[in-house]
Amino acid sequence: MFRSFTLLVCLTLVTFQALAQEVINNQSIITLVRAKVARDLILDKIKASASRFNMSTNGLIELKQAAVPDQIVDAMMLASSPLPTLRNQDIIDLYAGGVSRDIITKKIQYSETSFNLSTDDIIALKTAKVPDQLVKVMMVPKRAQQQSMNPNLIAGALPPHPETLPVPARIRFGEPGIYYEEYKTPKPQYVQFEPTTTNQTKTGSVGESVANQYTGGITGTTSRVGLANKSANMVIEDNRPVFYLVFSGVNRKDMNNVAESVFDGVASPNDFVLIRAKVSGRGREVVIGRESAYTSESGFSAGAVPFRFKKISNTLYKVYFEQDVAAGEYAFLYNKGSEFTSSLKIYDFSLRNNTK
Structure with a gap:
């Protein structure tokens, strides 16, 4: 009996060794x-x-x-x-x-x-x-x-975005919103952003919370808003994109009362910030505020990207950049702290080019 058991063990070990090898x-x-x-x-x-x-x-x-x-x-x-x-x-x-x-x-x-x-x-x-x-x-x-x-980096050079394209008439755009100037088509096309509304706000990471508690609130915590997926549905291939912001011409609300209908209340691109989102395994997130024992800041974002704009009319502005913009995930965010208690309206896009 013992001899049979020993033989069975040996055969099992040989089998496992064969599988391992x-x-x-x-x-x-x-x-x-x-x-x-x-x-x-x-x-x-x-x-x-x-x-x-x-x-x-x-x-x-x-x-x-x-x-x-x-x-x-x-x-x-x-x-x-x-x-x-x-x-x-x-x-x-x-x-x-x-x-x-x-x-x-x-x-x-x-x-x-x-x-x-x-x-x-x-x-x-x-x-x-x-x-x-x-x-x-x-x-x-x-x-x-x-x-x-960086999945947003692409091979090969992109043609430069022309600086001499004629400014389109306001009627070309239709409803208020943000439009990207697609320049690689035979005639320029203006592609409207679909907004993403989110109220999934997170305050502080575990490390931040521990440090904040240990220092009596001196280090502070950041507030972040999360976006689903690692990339936006709106994909732009451009080293130096051009956007047009179209605002409502009538019945503008008081700035302090603007919530869902963003473009019925804002007055200029100064009311927006362009932010670069951080990509993680869980999707994308942007910082929308920071609070400590001594300060409370909202309406700002880590990763803000400076842009220039030109007023075309009371309801139309051209937004452009003086330098190439790095490939990555971005979003235009309505930059008014008093609105962060309600849902946020974000205009997100993936920027693909050769600039890291």
């Missing part, structure tokens, strides 16, 4: 995918196992043909170091093989590169139908790495 490869992943094993389980398997993946051009094309999801391919590339050096022909073959632009971009990001981008080479890439966006990443391969740290 398993080295997974491309075929292992393809087999798991074809067996319809859950994606999260495959990702955990990649993280927990020794691996010897083939992340060459042919290896990636084989994974694509086997319908391995991009998220799993990305994890396989991250688990493989170093990756083979990339050259022009690799990009041509990867794209012709149906590998997604996202995976090709990440492949450039994770690899050493030796691209040739002379005039003839760019024409050859164009002839092979490699998308311009990928060629731009090839021109500045480290830009892909920057993009991984």
